[in-house]
Amino acid sequence: MPDAPAVVVDDVQKRFGDTVALSGVDLAVAEGEVLGLLGPNGAGKTTLVRVLVTLLRPDTGSARIFGHDVVTEASTVRRLIGLTGQYAAVDELLTGRENLRMFGELFHLSRREAARRADDLLERFDLAVAGDRPARTYSGGMRRRLDLASSLLIRPRLLFLDEPTTGLDPRSRSAIWDITRELVAEGTTLLLTTQYLEEADQLADRIAVIDHGHIIAEGTGDDLKDEIGGQVVDIVLTDAAQRPAACRAVPDADLGQGDRNLRVSVPAGDALQALSRVSLALRDAEIRVRDVGLRRPTLDDVFLQLTGGDPSATSPPEGTASGTEEGVA
Amino acid sequence: MTITERPAEEPRPSDPRAPTSPAARVYWQARDTWTVTKRNLRHFMRQPRLLVFSTIQPVMFVVLFAFVFGGIATVALPEGTEYIDFLLPGLFVQSAAFRSTQTAVGLAEDLERGVVDRFRSMPMSRAAVLAGRTLADLVRSLAVIVLMIAVGYLIGFRFTQGVLGAIGAILVVALFGYLMSWLFCWMALHVPGAEAAQTAGFVIVFPMVFASSIFVPLETMPDWLATFAAQSPLTHAADAARALSIGGEALRPALLTIAWCVGLLAIVIPLAVRRYRTIT
Ligand SMILES: Nc1ncnc2c1ncn2[C@@H]1O[C@H](COP(=O)(O)OP(=O)(O)OP(=O)(O)O)[C@@H](O)[C@H]1O
Numbered sequence: 273m274p275d276a277p278a279v280v281v282d283d284v285q286k287r288f289g290d291t292v293a294l295s296g297v298d299l300a301v302a303e304g305e306v307l308g309l310l311g312p313n314g315a316g317k318t319t320l321v322r323v324l325v326t327l328l329r330p331d332t333g334s335a336r337i338f339g340h341d342v343v344t345e346a347s348t349v350r351r352l353i354g355l356t357g358q359y360a361a362v363d364e365l366l367t368g369r370e371n372l373r374m375f376g377e378l379f380h381l382s383r384r385e386a387a388r389r390a391d392d393l394l395e396r397f398d399l400a401v402a403g404d405r406p407a408r409t410y411s412g413g414m415r416r417r418l419d420l421a422s423s424l425l426i427r428p429r430l431l432f433l434d435e436p437t438t439g440l441d442p443r444s445r446s447a448i449w450d451i452t453r454e455l456v457a458e459g460t461t462l463l464l465t466t467q468y469l470e471e472a473d474q475l476a477d478r479i480a481v482i483d484h485g486h487i488i489a490e491g492t493g494d495d496l497k498d499e500i501g502g503q504v505v506d507i508v509l510t511d512a513a514q515r516p517a518a519c520r521a522v523p524d525a526d527l528g529q530g531d532r533n534l535r536v537s538v539p540a541g542d543a544l545q546a547l548s549r550v551s552l553a554l555r556d557a558e559i560r561v562r563d564v565g566l567r568r569p570t571l572d573d574v575f576l577q578l579t580g581g582d583p584s585a586t587s588p589p590e591g592t593a594s595g596t597e598e599g600v601a
Numbered sequence: 602m603t604i605t606e607r608p609a610e611e612p613r614p615s616d617p618r619a620p621t622s623p624a625a626r627v628y629w630q631a632r633d634t635w636t637v638t639k640r641n642l643r644h645f646m647r648q649p650r651l652l653v654f655s656t657i658q659p660v661m662f663v664v665l666f667a668f669v670f671g672g673i674a675t676v677a678l679p680e681g682t683e684y685i686d687f688l689l690p691g692l693f694v695q696s697a698a699f700r701s702t703q704t705a706v707g708l709a710e711d712l713e714r715g716v717v718d719r720f721r722s723m724p725m726s727r728a729a730v731l732a733g734r735t736l737a738d739l740v741r742s743l744a745v746i747v748l749m750i751a752v753g754y755l756i757g758f759r760f761t762q763g764v765l766g767a768i769g770a771i772l773v774v775a776l777f778g779y780l781m782s783w784l785f786c787w788m789a790l791h792v793p794g795a796e797a798a799q800t801a802g803f804v805i806v807f808p809m810v811f812a813s814s815i816f817v818p819l820e821t822m823p824d825w826l827a828t829f830a831a832q833s834p835l836t837h838a839a840d841a842a843r844a845l846s847i848g849g850e851a852l853r854p855a856l857l858t859i860a861w862c863v864g865l866l867a868i869v870i871p872l873a874v875r876r877y878r879t880i881t
């Protein structure tokens with residue numbers, strides 16, 4: 273079935289005892305697409321991935337991979353997918369090379385082919401030097417790379433990456449991102465889960481936000497940002513002590529994350545006017561600012577608003593993002 | 602990273618070959634099993650605990666039992682039988698039974714490790730993880746028996762029924778050990794975790810080993826115990842190995858052992874494989 277979508281999930285539910293891990297998930301991924309599945313701890317990301325890779329049976333609902341049902345046609349599905357799970361699934365007592373050879377043989381490559389692929393992958397994933405050490409001695413980043421390499425002994429049409437960069441340093445993370453982009457360029461369809469908005473934004477064509485076991489929003493990063501409203505005027509004061517005065521000068525400002533931050537939400541189509549109004553008011557009140565600018569909500573804002581509970585529809589997003597940006601400033 | 606300097610054209614099969622005929626299925630199952638067997642044999646070599654368990658411990662048992670109980674046990678043995686000759690074939694069975702508890706522990710550990718998740722998401726034979734483990738244990742069993750024979754020879758043990766008898770004794774014990782491995786695999790698939798598997802293993806194996814003809818002739822036991830022990834497959838296996846090693850009625854215990862093993866394997870293998878497929 274070459275024309276079937278890569279993934280179709282239809283009302284999948286899964287509970288563990290009293291815990292509802294998935295409460296009716298619907299999702300579709302087209303072939304060649306990169307879907308980022310974004311959600312906080314316990315949202316059900318791993319559970320959904322495990323259903324899709326045939327490790328868990330859904331209680332109700334169905335899921336198809338390239339048109340093949342994950343329960344009734346599990347062995348066909350396994351031939352089409354690769355999995356890099358949340359926790360590295362490599363054999364700790366075997367060396368990196370032995371791991372890759374073993375998985376290659378289990379993917380039914382010939383011994384020689386498996387050995388050759390293992391060498392290529394070690395090289396490609398910067399593990400050639402460590403290739404003959406037991407995986408037990410690998411660092412977290414090396415282990416993840418070995419794990420990712422293990423799912424690439426054959427070319428999977430659809431690759432699942434469950435939090436591929438959690439716990440990695442920036443360098444290892446960007447290494448994984450580079451590899452991922454290459455795979456996508458080669459035509460691999462990708463379903464990626466992450467808690468990092470930046471990662472979803474960087475890698476994914478489309479993002480699905482999952483929380484409490486169901487998909488609460490779906491779209492491109494831009495769609496999601498638009499969904500929670502327009503732009504904000506972001507103000508960073510030079511002196512935190514002037515914040516009360518600034519608040520009096522701009523009565524509709526909300527406090528931002530840091531103690532020198534203020535934010536004003538901007539009515540649609542009114543951005544420049546709001547910016548000049550705010551600037552003038554601050555100047556007239558003789559408030560010194562380090563930075564005033566228009567910006568769109570970040571995905572962090574989207575994420576927190578969607579999953580966080582109470583932010584009202586009109587108030588500007590408050591979140592850690594501004595804190596982070598201040599840290600950089 | 603060298604990711605950018607890869608050869609431009611990288612041949613990579615896009616689809617692992619799907620078995621097209623029953624013969625191909627059998628071939629792939631056998632190959633997957635062998636791949637997993639190799640992995641488990643490497644594990645033995647790399648886990649000091651297992652190496653000790655499978656080498657030093659059986660040697661210690663041979664030496665200690667021979668010298669500690671040799672004095673009193675000879676009284677109960679037929680005229681002219683040395684205890685080491687009586688004991689060693691029994692110890693083959695004892696060590697096979699003890700070793701099978703390690704099968705359970707190893708499998709339970711595997712289930713806790715992520716690598717089995719990868720196996721289960723791959724298009725490989727479903728039975729290979731169990732078949733590979735039990736086959737690796739069989740290989741190890743044979744090696745340990747050879748080691749025990751070597752140590753036995755140093756302290757006076759001799760085969761008296763010829764090479765065929767010796768080989769027969771080894772094969773009977775290996776078959777028995779293979780059954781035990783599968784039984785304990787099945788058990789490990791039902792208990793939570795490696796420690797539980799270890800405990801359960803010993804609680805079952807310990808009394809079974811002593812309530813048998815492994816260490817002493819049944820005639821020395823109280824009637825109720827002798828009656829029970831006479832039915833034990835461990836007794837059959839020990840009697841068969843002993844008769845094939847040093848003489849005596851071999852056919853009956855050998856046939857009983859084979860019947861037990863083939864009968865139980867026919868039940869426990871499908872049960873264990875089914876269980877492995879369904880647990881998550
Ligand atoms: N095997 C299990 N037994 C019991 N509860 C489980 C099991 N697996 C998952 N859960 C529960 O299901 C819910 C969803 O878990 P899941 O692992 O899918 O979340 P996640 O989105 O992957 O979280 P994280 O970001 O922390 O990895 C959680 O409440 C979790 O406790």
Ligand SMILES: [Mg+2]
Nearest residue numbers: 317318319358
């Ligand atoms: Mg998870």
